[in-house]
Amino acid sequence: MIRHLKTHDRSSLPDDCEVPSNPWPGASNGSKAAKVRNQQDDTAFFRYCRDLAATQMEEVEAVWGSAEKALRLNPRIAENRLPSRARTVGMAFLRVAHLSGGYLPERKVLKKQAGELFDLTEEFGYKRIARALSPLAGDLTKFVFLVGFGTLLNTQPLLDLEIPDLEFKSVMGTGRLLIKGMKYRAGKIQRSSFSGSNEPDSPYRLIAFVIRWTKRLRDFCPKNLKNHLWLYVPRNKKGASGVETLHQMGRGKSIQFHSHLLGFCKAGGFRWRGLRSIRESGAELADQLYDGDIRQLGALLQHSGVSVTDRHYRYGAAKQRQTEQLVAGMMQRERWVFSDGRIDPRNAPVSDELAAATPGFRCLDPLDSPMRGERKGSLCGAYGQCPVCPLGLIDVRSPYALARLLQLKALHQTSREDLGEQAWGLRWHESYERLVKFWLPQFTDEAVLVEAERLLIPPLPPLD
Numbered sequence: 001m002i003r004h005l006k007t008h009d010r011s012s013l014p015d016d017c018e019v020p021s022n023p024w025p026g027a028s029n030g031s032k033a034a035k036v037r038n039q040q041d042d043t044a045f046f047r048y049c050r051d052l053a054a055t056q057m058e059e060v061e062a063v064w065g066s067a068e069k070a071l072r073l074n075p076r077i078a079e080n081r082l083p084s085r086a087r088t089v090g091m092a093f094l095r096v097a098h099l100s101g102g103y104l105p106e107r108k109v110l111k112k113q114a115g116e117l118f119d120l121t122e123e124f125g126y127k128r129i130a131r132a133l134s135p136l137a138g139d140l141t142k143f144v145f146l147v148g149f150g151t152l153l154n155t156q157p158l159l160d161l162e163i164p165d166l167e168f169k170s171v172m173g174t175g176r177l178l179i180k181g182m183k184y185r186a187g188k189i190q191r192s193s194f195s196g197s198n199e200p201d202s203p204y205r206l207i208a209f210v211i212r213w214t215k216r217l218r219d220f221c222p223k224n225l226k227n228h229l230w231l232y233v234p235r236n237k238k239g240a241s242g243v244e245t246l247h248q249m250g251r252g253k254s255i256q257f258h259s260h261l262l263g264f265c266k267a268g269g270f271r272w273r274g275l276r277s278i279r280e281s282g283a284e285l286a287d288q289l290y291d292g293d294i295r296q297l298g299a300l301l302q303h304s305g306v307s308v309t310d311r312h313y314r315y316g317a318a319k320q321r322q323t324e325q326l327v328a329g330m331m332q333r334e335r336w337v338f339s340d341g342r343i344d345p346r347n348a349p350v351s352d353e354l355a356a357a358t359p360g361f362r363c364l365d366p367l368d369s370p371m372r373g374e375r376k377g378s379l380c381g382a383y384g385q386c387p388v389c390p391l392g393l394i395d396v397r398s399p400y401a402l403a404r405l406l407q408l409k410a411l412h413q414t415s416r417e418d419l420g421e422q423a424w425g426l427r428w429h430e431s432y433e434r435l436v437k438f439w440l441p442q443f444t445d446e447a448v449l450v451e452a453e454r455l456l457i458p459p460l461p462p463l464d
Helices: 002-007 039-073 089-099 105-114 115-124 127-134 137-151 155-159 203-213 261-267 276-288 296-303 306-313 316-337 399-419 420-444 446-454
Strands: 166-171 176-183 190-195
Touching: 002 115, 039 089, 039 127, 039 137, 039 203, 039 261, 039 276, 105 115, 105 420, 115 127, 127 276, 137 155, 137 190, 137 203, 137 261, 137 276, 155 176, 155 276, 166 203, 176 203, 190 203, 276 296, 276 306, 276 316, 399 446
Parallel strands: none
Antiparallel strands: 166 176, 176 190
């Protein structure tokens, strides 16, 4: 209303009288958290899209390849009627493209109005020729989904992609695709980059194919559509066809795209789903890969803040994993305090388990320790006693584990000198005997022994 009043000069509103585009950033809009996603269903849907796209690209490119071969033999082959013998689908494709202008009306229209076109399409297949010329809106559906899987772009930036937004370049001899799509709601550009690949689910491969597939349509489409990526030929029973686009023009929903979703999903045996579900499934996988790091997830989804990520893309499974991580951290903190800092998980490598009380060891059940004085339900705090514990085990292929065991052996020597032979024997003799006579002899690989000597790791805290 303010914009209208200013435009038509019907009010003396001050220049700073404007409604901000995002007046309450980070505020909740009352939306409900999404349900837990079914990863098996998401994977099956991805494979469904990938297999359909791979099949269609193979069929279309086979026709293009035949046409290129025919052009090498005769560059002007499309200008005259084809010979009745020895003609190929590539020749038919070139002749049909020359006569039709780039797209075909329906078969019954061809039969009435263009005998030669009808004969050629009947001989080599109407759908085969028509799809090689240009896509229908339904043909683009699987490609849009696959690019969505690869880029995790929002629906509007994905459907509004234009040719200037896509840059193919070579970086150190490797092809790369740079994508930038304007997200109008946030008022910023979403950017992605992908390496060159011939895999059927690669954004590089998919977008390059779609650009070539729709190139013929750009020659005669309206000027305002020439740069749009997702161009297609609409169905028209009367034969007077034009060119349309899945482009949303930065507003609302793409009616053309969404009108084909139900049929596409139903044909594959899936319930209806949109592009948001693709972004949600990608967020769920990324949350697992990033080990619950919401900042990395937000960066992947290109959100303005972690509050947006938490509100819209953190689901039941992710929140459960986050709760488990918090509980594990609290229990490690508790054990660190009760052990006077001797059991410190911060010095362990990322690949090492943090269950056992002694670095280098692993534990089958740290919450039910059989060692004397330990409480059931709390992490075991029997530092130095893991060699004699029946729940303790070791990875004999780990140089880190061997290095820690050698450090533990040296600690026993120091402790024996500090405590005296009798006191040390009462406290540590059984654990020491188990360490040197059973666990250390298990390391027989010479490469592990050499690597263990090279490791630079912090010292173990002293035994009590």
